[in-house]
Amino acid sequence: MDEQKLLTIEAWVLTQVGPRRFEHIRGVVQMAGRLARVHGLPVLKAKTAAWLHDCAKEWPKKEMVRWIRRSGGKLDPQEKAMPGLWHPHAAEAAARLKWGIRDRALLEAVRCHTLGSPRMSPLARLLFVADFVETGRRFPGVELARRTAFRGLDDAVRLKASMTIGFLLEKNMKIHPRLLETWNHFCGEVS
Numbered sequence: 052m053d054e055q056k057l058l059t060i061e062a063w064v065l066t067q068v069g070p071r072r073f074e075h076i077r078g079v080v081q082m083a084g085r086l087a088r089v090h091g092l093p094v095l096k097a098k099t100a101a102w103l104h105d106c107a108k109e110w111p112k113k114e115m116v117r118w119i120r121r122s123g124g125k126l127d128p129q130e131k132a133m134p135g136l137w138h139p140h141a142a143e144a145a146a147r148l149k150w151g152i153r154d155r156a157l158l159e160a161v162r163c164h165t166l167g168s169p170r171m172s173p174l175a176r177l178l179f180v181a182d183f184v185e186t187g188r189r190f191p192g193v194e195l196a197r198r199t200a201f202r203g204l205d206d207a208v209r210l211k212a213s214m215t216i217g218f219l220l221e222k223n224m225k226i227h228p229r230l231l232e233t234w235n236h237f238c239g240e241v242s
Contacts, residue, residue: 052095052099052154056150057098057102060099060102060150064102064103064106067106067107067109067110068105068108068109069109072108072109075105075185075187076102076104076106078185078187079101079104079105079178079182080098082101082186082200083098083101083177085201086180086181086204087177090173092174093174096154096156096174097174097178099157100161101181103146103150103161104139104160104161104178105138106142107137107138107141107142107144110138112134112137115134115141116141118141118144118148119144121144122144122147124140124144126140129225129228132225133225133227136166138165139162139166140162143158143161146161155172159172159175160172160174160175160177160178160179161178163179164178164179165182166227166233167208167211167230167233168229168232168233169235169236169237170236171233176204176205176207180196180208183215184196184197184200184207196211196214208233208237209237212233212234213234215230216230216231216234
């Protein structure tokens, strides 16, 4: 992966999403780059994962399913019932099939950016957090989440999981078990 390919991916993403979503993605790319530098992670990989993480978010459901099937991906039973959770799998499929990306950590980061995963790699932790704290986000507690992200990714993962679970409970919405598993795992690693 080089800067030229990253520009090509950026141009493609622009054709896949609307202006608001594109600005969010651009914000995640910027935050991912900053967090990668602070935490000693590969900046180009972080930015690539960030450019791709929401590329499928606005695709029709049938298109997402087509990409997931083509890549050999699978939705778990809870995800099948929650179409809002399909886009990470479709985006991972696009990364793999359209862009030829084989880097496991990068693909995992794209796939896990919404729910996390108990044993996700540092790059996946970074994207999970960058998506939550990019500078366009406005919600109570986002400033604390941003400060936490620069101090430590594990603490930031725990905070995002906690805040997301709290939001879903408040809205009386389903909580996918993987988000709870992420919370439980990182809760056990209190520093």
